[in-house]
Amino acid sequence: MTDSRDLILGRIRSALVxxxxxxHPANEPVARDYHDSHTDTGLANLLARxxxxxxxxxxxxxxxxxxxxxxxxxxxxxxxxxxxxxxLPTDWLPGDSGTRILHDDGTLTATELDRVDSVLTGCAVAxxxxxxxxxxxxxxxxxxxxxxxxxxxxxxVRTGDQIVASVPQALRRLDPERPQTWISGPSATxxxxxxxxxxxxxxxxxxxxxxxxx
Amino acid sequence: MNAVPLGMPAxxxxxxxxxxxxxxxxxxxxxxxxxxxxxxAAVAELDDWAGLRAAGAAVKDxxxxxxxxxxxxxxxxxxxxxxxxHWAADADEANRIVxxxxxxxxxxxxxxxxxxxxxxxxxNEALAEVGITAYETDLAELIVQLGEDRPSHILVPAIHRNRxxxxxxxxxxxxxxxxxxPEGMSDEPRELAEAARLHLRExxxxxxxxxxGANFLxxxxxxxxxxxxxxxxxxxxTLPETLISVVGIEKxxxxxxxxxxxxxxxxxxSTAERMNPYTSxxxxxxxxxxPREFHLVLLDNGRTKILADEVGRQTLRCIRCSACxxxxxxxxxxGGHAYGSVYPGPIGAILTPQLRGTTSEIDASxxxxxSLCGACYEVxxxxxxxxxxxxxxxxxxxxxxxxxxxxxxxxxxxxxxRDPKRYTALQRAAVRTRAxxxxxxxxxxxxxxxxxxxxxxxxxxxxxxxxWQHRDTPGGTT
Numbered sequence: 001m002t003d004s005r006d007l008i009l010g011r012i013r014s015a016l017v018x019x020x021x022x023x024h025p026a027n028e029p030v031a032r033d034y035h036d037s038h039t040d041t042g043l044a045n046l047l048a049r050x051x052x053x054x055x056x057x058x059x060x061x062x063x064x065x066x067x068x069x070x071x072x073x074x075x076x077x078x079x080x081x082x083x084x085x086x087x088l089p090t091d092w093l094p095g096d097s098g099t100r101i102l103h104d105d106g107t108l109t110a111t112e113l114d115r116v117d118s119v120l121t122g123c124a125v126a127x128x129x130x131x132x133x134x135x136x137x138x139x140x141x142x143x144x145x146x147x148x149x150x151x152x153x154x155x156x157v158r159t160g161d162q163i164v165a166s167v168p169q170a171l172r173r174l175d176p177e178r179p180q181t182w183i184s185g186p187s188a189t190x191x192x193x194x195x196x197x198x199x200x201x202x203x204x205x206x207x208x209x210x211x212x213x214x
Numbered sequence: 215m216n217a218v219p220l221g222m223p224a225x226x227x228x229x230x231x232x233x234x235x236x237x238x239x240x241x242x243x244x245x246x247x248x249x250x251x252x253x254x255a256a257v258a259e260l261d262d263w264a265g266l267r268a269a270g271a272a273v274k275d276x277x278x279x280x281x282x283x284x285x286x287x288x289x290x291x292x293x294x295x296x297x298x299x300h301w302a303a304d305a306d307e308a309n310r311i312v313x314x315x316x317x318x319x320x321x322x323x324x325x326x327x328x329x330x331x332x333x334x335x336x337x338n339e340a341l342a343e344v345g346i347t348a349y350e351t352d353l354a355e356l357i358v359q360l361g362e363d364r365p366s367h368i369l370v371p372a373i374h375r376n377r378x379x380x381x382x383x384x385x386x387x388x389x390x391x392x393x394x395x396p397e398g399m400s401d402e403p404r405e406l407a408e409a410a411r412l413h414l415r416e417x418x419x420x421x422x423x424x425x426x427g428a429n430f431l432x433x434x435x436x437x438x439x440x441x442x443x444x445x446x447x448x449x450x451x452t453l454p455e456t457l458i459s460v461v462g463i464e465k466x467x468x469x470x471x472x473x474x475x476x477x478x479x480x481x482x483x484s485t486a487e488r489m490n491p492y493t494s495x496x497x498x499x500x501x502x503x504x505p506r507e508f509h510l511v512l513l514d515n516g517r518t519k520i521l522a523d524e525v526g527r528q529t530l531r532c533i534r535c536s537a538c539x540x541x542x543x544x545x546x547x548x549g550g551h552a553y554g555s556v557y558p559g560p561i562g563a564i565l566t567p568q569l570r571g572t573t574s575e576i577d578a579s580x581x582x583x584x585s586l587c588g589a590c591y592e593v594x595x596x597x598x599x600x601x602x603x604x605x606x607x608x609x610x611x612x613x614x615x616x617x618x619x620x621x622x623x624x625x626x627x628x629x630x631x632r633d634p635k636r637y638t639a640l641q642r643a644a645v646r647t648r649a650x651x652x653x654x655x656x657x658x659x660x661x662x663x664x665x666x667x668x669x670x671x672x673x674x675x676x677x678x679x680x681x682w683q684h685r686d687t688p689g690g691t692t
Contacts (some may be wrong), residue, residue: 005301008463008514011280015522023466025280030272033265034475050488069345106502110419114657130489132483134364142495143503144452148445167489168474176435176470177295179500186555187445191354191370192377192403194245200353200407201414202445 002012037165043128044072044210045161050131052183055198063091063211066156070120071097073154073207079117083108083146087139093158104142113149119203120154123148124180126163127170131185133157133208134170136178141172144181153203159210218570222554224579229548238374238549243310245373246540252486253537253593259488260478268675269475271597274531277433277468278521284466287513291436295498295509300459304515309340312425312458317347319456321422323416327440327447328352329427330368330534331460333556334569337425344345349391349417349423360387360552366425366550366558368536369484374549377401388413424505428461428594429533430476431510434469437497441480441490451494457505462513464530476533476574479595483535514570525606526568531596532561538590538600544583553580561591566601572611576682583608641677648673 039046048058070096074082083102084093093101102108102116122140123133123187133155135141147153157163164170174180188200198204222228232238253557257263277284289299300412316324323343326348338348338359357372358365361383365371370378381401388395388409392415395409399468421625428445430439438459441449451457467476481490499508518525539545539559552578555566563580572578581604590600630636652674657665 002236004307006304008301008512009282009285009415011514011518012285012463012521014283015518016279018524019279023279025232025276025283028276030269032269032475034269034478037267038260038262054487054491057422061309114415127489132489137500137503144448145361145503148448148555155453165475168471171471171474176432176437176495177497179503180493180495180496181448182489182495183491184487184489184493188400188491189353189407189444190358190446190631191352191372191548192380193241194248194370195403197403197407200411200444200446201351201449 013022035166036168038129039165043163043165044212046128046165047126047131047157047163048208048210050128051133051185051206051208052056054131054188056131056185056208059207059209061209061211066092066209067094068209069209070094070154071099074099074118075170077152077205079152080122081116082119083116083119083150085121085140085146090123091142092120104146106143108146110145110149113145116150118152118154119147119150120156122156122158123162125170125173126157127165127167128163129166132170133183134174135181135183136174136177137180144179147181147183148202151199151203152205152207153183153186154207154209156211157211158211218554218574218576222574222576223577224553225548225583226551226579228552228554228576228677229544229583232549232552233547235549237376239547240375241374242546242549245367245370246546249486250537250540250593253483253540256482256486256488260482266475266478267595267597269318270479270533270595271528271531273467273472273475274464274596275528277466278464278527278530281463281466281521284468285463287433288431288436288466289512290509291432291434291499292508293436295436297436298508299497300509301620302513302515303477305564307333308460308511308513308515309337312337312460312542313346314343315456315458315509316341316423320424321345321346321464323349323421323424324425325349325351325417325421325450326424327353327356327426327450328371329425329460331427332425332463333365333642335460335513335515337460339483349414349421350443351414351417352446353407353446356414358381358408360384360391364551365556367539368534368557368559368561369539370536373552375452377403377406380406384409386638390423392416401597406580409521414449418446418449418453421450421454423456423458424454426450426459427482428465430473431461431466432468432470432473433466435497437470437495439473441477441484442493442495443485443491445492448492448494451496452504454505456507457509458509460511460513462515463517464532480535482535483537483593483595500604520565520568523568523606526564526603528598529568529603531598532565533596534561535595536561537593537595541589541593542584543587545584548583553583555580560600560604561583561598564598564600564607564689567607567611572607572614578614579612581605581611610639638679641679644673645675645677645680650676662667 124136
């Protein structure tokens with residue numbers, strides 16, 4: 001294996017004989033003649049519009065209204081079980097709604113999650129221009145598996161501090177060492193005659209709740 | 215690169231058969247026109263597209279100029295994050311590494327995310343030879359695998375199949391691979407997708423080993439990025455205990471920040487979306503979340519040869535978006551199979567002959583599978599000048615083989631054009647003999663196919679050079 005490593009690196013070095021070996025990439029910054037964002041106002045509305053465009057269901061609520069709204073979303077689907085990550089604020093949870101709540105302590109298996117109806121999480125950051133929610137496995141988001149296997153995902157976004165305009169702004173907020181899932185609408189495919197169909201393997205229904213703070 | 219498919223004719227012969235298949239042409243025309251219009255709209259939303267495109271090309275060029283540096287940096291970062299890095303000089307070595315890694319787990323099945331690199335090296339076939347079954351999980355790849363077919367498009371590999379054909383494939387073969395198609399399944403895309411969901415979910419929940427490619431590998435952090443739509447990628451990257459990613463050495467980008475360029479360029483160019491439904495990033499292994507073991511296989515397989523060619527090098531900027539396929543008049547009519555490789559369309563016409571060399575008839579014919587119209591260059595998000603590389607490869611093919619007539623013609627043209635006096639004299643002679651020029655030149659033998667469909671252009675009464683010299687002279691023609 002070491003042989004192939006040396007072989008490939010050797011091939012690269014001989015392919016690059018025309019490049020001055022004293023030249024260091026850090027000394028040649030690339031021209032970045034593009035915007036840091038394409039908009040900076042009305043981010044919550046833009047996020048809502050772009051999420052809706054890709055067939056996510058967008059709801060708005062004050063934080064105090066969350067338990068009621070989430071209860072209604074679960075009831076509308078007849079959800080009997082709801083999985084939640086360990087660090088989800090408990091005051092988001094619906095009261096006596098008849099839905100059994102499973103707190104993921106890291107032991108739920110994929111097969112068990114396959115029998116769970118819905119999952120409720122927060123997010124790390126949301127990108128308005130692209131209609132994207134980014135999950136980075138933070139305490140209110142949980143393991144990646146949690147938001148993948150159940151067929152219904154409810155994701156809560158705090159509009160006060162979690163929405164950025166653009167991809168560059170989102171990347172600056174995120175830590176590459178954490179595993180991330182960027183979600184833009186529900187799972188979809190266009191593989192059959194380029195007709196978009198929602199829901200192949202990920203959650204087929206994505207409810208996004210934008211909460212205004214203060 | 216893996217060998218040419220057995221009995222693969224040169225591009226013109228394969229394309230002739232494809233253009234006679236009216237179903238194929240209808241499917242392709244519908245698909246490519248739909249997506250090219252959507253792409254144009256998605257790109258038009260960003261007024262700084264030109265700047266993003268230039269930055270994308272510049273980042274890739276800079277990476278390629280220091281590829282050894284960035285690969286070593288990536289290797290160190292992946293290793294520090296708990297991953298293991300393997301180097302594969304060619305397809306055989308990559309296949310052997312993956313097979314050994316799978317065998318070490320004791321498993322005989324793997325789930326796979328669509329990956330151009332693993333198709334290029336023929337991984338599924340190599341694994342089958344040692345008794346390991348690879349299940350493709352991308353819907354289009356599943357259609358191709360179940361139909362014992364070959365992919366015909368980078369993004370939509372089953373673009374040549376319509377819904378009825380897909381329904382028939384599912385009905386007939388799903389049961390042989392696992393959970394059969396539901397009774398009474400129609401050819402509605404929604405029902406077909408549902409059948410795939412049921413069929414594959416059982417495999418995802420059972421799988422212990424997954425194989426993926428990657429869209430990007432960030433050198434400074436060792437982070438891998440996979441961009442997808444369906445969620446099959448997330449399933450493969452998250453549920454199994456062992457993850458093996460086969461990644462071409464040209465996929466490396468220097469920094470986490472550089473993703474801001476490519477995560478804007480790729481989705482809009484590829485699926486014409488502001489952002490694709492799912493993007494996954496991971497760095498090594500994470501306790502309690504996802505695979506416990508991660509292997510990165512860095513693949514050369516001809517890429518260093520391309521790197522050594524200063525004109526061809528730009529081919530390695532490619533981020534596999536497939537925008538060039540969707541605008542290409544040749545691809546639209548010939549379809550993906552005629553290119554005889556997993557990389558069809560304009561990018562395939564330059565990538566395949568450089569990866570495989572031009573010794574076979576099909577590979578030597580690929581640089582000619584283009585009218586040089588330049589639409590591919592216009593839409594390329596990393597500004598690969600595909601026509602320039604095509605012409606460069608044509609030169610190489612003619613140098614290497616006995617294209618006697620073309621070589622003689624080019625040499626004669628060179629002799630004439632090197633000397634302005636010779637050039638002017640020849641032009642004058644051509645104009646003077648205008649009346650006797652034929653409209654057609656019926657060439658004999660193989661030249662007939664070319665000459666039969668072309669008229670000679672009529673020469674104007676005066677050459678541009680003559681007109682220019684006399685433009686201000688009274689009495690000169692205006």
